[in-house]
Each structure stands twice: as structure tokens, then as C-alpha cells.
Amino acid sequence: MLAAQRRSEIMAQLERDGIVRVSHLVTTLGVSDMTIRRDLLTLHEQGALEKVHGGAVVRAEPSSSEPGFEAKSVRQLAQKEAIAARAVQMVRPGSAIAVSAGTTTFALARHLVAIPGLTVVTNSVWVADLLHDARVPSHTVLLTGGLRTPSDALVGPIAIAALRSLHVDVVFMGVHGMDLNGGYSTPNLHEAETNRTMIASGRRLVVLADSTKWGVVGLSSMATLSSASALITDTGLSHIARQRLSEHVADTVLVDPGNVHLSDRDTEEPGL
Template identity: 85%
Template sequence: MLAAQRRSEIMTLLERDRIVRVSHLVNALGVSDMTIRRDLQALHEQGALEKVHGGAVVRAEPSTAEPGFEAKSARQLAQKESIAAHAAAMVRPGSAIAVSAGTTTFAFARHLLAIPGLTVVTNSVWVADLLHGARVPSHTVLLTGGVRTPSDALVGPLAIAALRSLHLDTVFMGVHGMDANAGFSTPNLLEAETNRAMIASARRMVVLADSTKWGVVGLSSMATLSTASALVTDTGLSQAARQALADDVDELVLVEPDEASRPWEDHGSPREADDLA
């Protein structure tokens, strides 16, 4: 099992149980005690969890906490890949779209390589680099300027000015959290303002968010739930959350995670792929 896949499994168990023990992970993943401890140390250094004696616990994050791209890349891999594949099926060849920063939208961007004639506007360094590196002849890729955040989004006045001059078909938006009262939110004030400009530039908003984002509230809201024309998430969403979202979102799409998918093996993913157990 690859290190990236193993660490994703650790994060999935941690998000479900709120605490994981080394002994349990050794049995669950079929690897050595030393391998698990190395994984926990790597995830701790990325800011994904807090190490404690004999295991790890969920990292207590204030509303301003903003995990880096690498830390978020280790979470919910199968869910993100299934969400990304389904969202890509909503993209029409020849359309003009915006893609926000985030690890789910990065997974989504890989699927855009097979769709011809797209104009893609993004404030994600990772998404722009992926699309540029693929060199699809019929694609036009526009990267906004701006100040780079810990999650590798370009934000601020330059990005906002660029977005305000555009008229796009659909924005595909990743979010830090979603909540019945706070709506869709992010811990970064400038990113929230930039995302609001991106949303305003498009006729339609599609949110890509795995089920662990429900109930998470960042410092700044960028849109109400009712702003979304569609929300693509996974079947881990609770029944209460499904009802709350169905009342506000025009189209709620629930996808089954594809546990067999290995998205980090394709198109230069930023995740570690060479550390074999």
C-alpha cells in the first residue's frame, strides 16, 4: 500500500473516531508499528493531526485555521476522486468555467484534460500548473494574480479585479466548511472575498465538498447554501445534513466513494507516491 493511501485511511479513521491508536492501525492496515509511527509523524508535521502517546487525536482547529495543500491532500482521497469524476460529467465541451483552489478541485481538474475546448479560469496554482503541463491544444487556461495563501490559492485585489471582468458559465467551488447557518465558508478573509468575486462571475455555482465538511465553519462565509445550483458530496453525509442541504441546494448529488481509485498516481499529483510499505 502506498504511503499516500495509507495516510488517507488513517485520516478517515481519525475523522470517524476522533482518536486512533498505533496498535489498532497496525492491525487495520497490516503494516509495522514503525511504519504507522512514521505516518503519524508525517501527518503531524503537515498539521493534519495531533500526536499523543500511543496514537493521535483530531487537531483542534480555530475558525482561522488554514491547513496547507499537502495536509489536505491526505484526507478523504476516495471521496474526493468520486466527487471530482461526477462533477466533471457536468462540464460541457467548449464552455468557460472557473475552478477555485483546493484539493477536491485539483482532483476535478485532472478530469478536465479529457474535455475539449474549455476555457478555465482559476486562482489555484496547482490547477493551473496541472492544466498547463498537460498542454491540451484546445484548452485556454487563465491564472489570476494575487497573494498566495497556505492552501496555494491566489487571492486579494488583483485576483478580484481579474474575476470581476469575466462572464463564465459555471464556477466549480471547493469549500473549507458548510453549515446550515454559516453557509459555505473559509478561514481566510481574502480567499472568501476572492471566492465571492468568482461566484459572481458565473451564471451557475457547483460546490465540490466531501461529507466531512458538513458542520465545519470557517472565519468568513462566502455564500449561502441556496447560492449553489448543485452540491456534489459523498454518501457519508448524515440524514439530517442531507435534509438541511436538500431544502436549500437546487441539486444535491451523493456519490459512493471509489475505494479502488488511486488518483495520486496520475498527472503529477503533489502527494507522496514512492514510499511503499
């Protein structure tokens, strides 16, 4: 096997499991310990992974890194659509729900137009615009107001004051990262505070997070893993992560993105 092929296989295993071990790679790739260590060093120097004792882990983005909405909207499209399609099954006609900002919750909003009689509280400019443009007569949409973040979330004192006076049945929340120690997190301090208030306004929290969010830790935590009564993620989640989550979340739902058919609307850039 050529070096490029080995390194490609190493990255594939790392993306699947979140960690690779030298001993395991020696066995599966049929090369020496030193060859694997050289491969890991090369990939580390290229910025592809983070070397640790005995192997390597996924290289984490800086905890304060905050990609914009448009940048995130083209990632994991099938996973987000599958998660959204499952999440909408938890929405009862006539209920009051809160929907946080994010690209996965935006995918959910597309499905909400088919549920009659909803009151939707949101701090997402994109979600509010979509529901407004859909013009469903039985919907009531409440946009919190507030300061606008790079991810187009409305946050800060105005948003918090609005949320504190409201009570909803279910909060649907997208997250930047989920981790055993960090819980559900975001890189934006103001968004974290606003989302904590949104969580407190609901009887039930449902987190929507594709499998790439596992092991990612943002600057500020919004809630512990066990705060969610349900987590909807995809089958790309490693077996180790599934086991860890099952110990903390009452209902972990895995959806298969392979069964999703994306329409032109799903693959075009937001706002076009």
C-alpha cells in the same frame, strides 16, 4: 465491552452522525448512564470531542485554522476522486468555467484534460500548473494572479480585478466548511472575498465538498447554502445533514467513494 472498545464505538458514531446522545449510547452499548458520561468526559479531556448537554459533538477546529495544500491533499482521497469524477460530467466541451483553489478542485482538474475546447479561469497555482503541463491544444487557461495563501490560492485585489471582468458558465468551488448558519466558508478572509467575486462571475455555482466538511465553519462565509445550484458530496454524509441540505440546495448529489479505484498518481503527494 472494554472501555477502549466503547470509546472507539462512540467515536465511530460521532464521525458518522456528527453528534452522539447519552440516552442513545446507553441503549446501543448496554451500559449505565454514568459509564457513558465518564467515557465522554475522558474523550473530551483527550481533545477527541466536545461535550454538550446530553451528549457530545465533533470538536471543531479554530475558525481561522488554515491547513496547507499538501496537508489537505492526503485526506479523503477516494471521496475527492468520486466527487471530481461526477463533477466533470457537468462540464460541456467548449464552455468557460472557473475552478477555485483546493484539493477537491485539483482532483477535478485532472479530469478536465479530457474535455476539449475549455476556457478555464482559476486562482489555483496547482490547477493552472496541471492544465499547463497537460498541454491540451484546445484549452485556454487564465490564472488570476494575486497574493498566495497557505492553501496555494491566489487572492486579493489583483485576483478580484481579474475576476470582475470575466463571465463564465459554471463556477466549481471547493470549500473549507459548510453549515446551516455559516453557509460555505473559508478560514482566510482574502480568499473569501476573492471567492465571492468568482461566484458572481458565473451563471451557476457547483460546490465540491466531501462529507467531513459538514458542520465546519471557517472564519469568513463566501455564500449561503442555497447559493449553489448543485452540491456534490459523498455518501458518508449523515442522514440528518442530507435532509438539511436538501432543504436549501436544489440539487444535492451523493457519490459513493467505495466504487473508486485510486491510481498511484492519486495517492502520491502533489508535485512528486
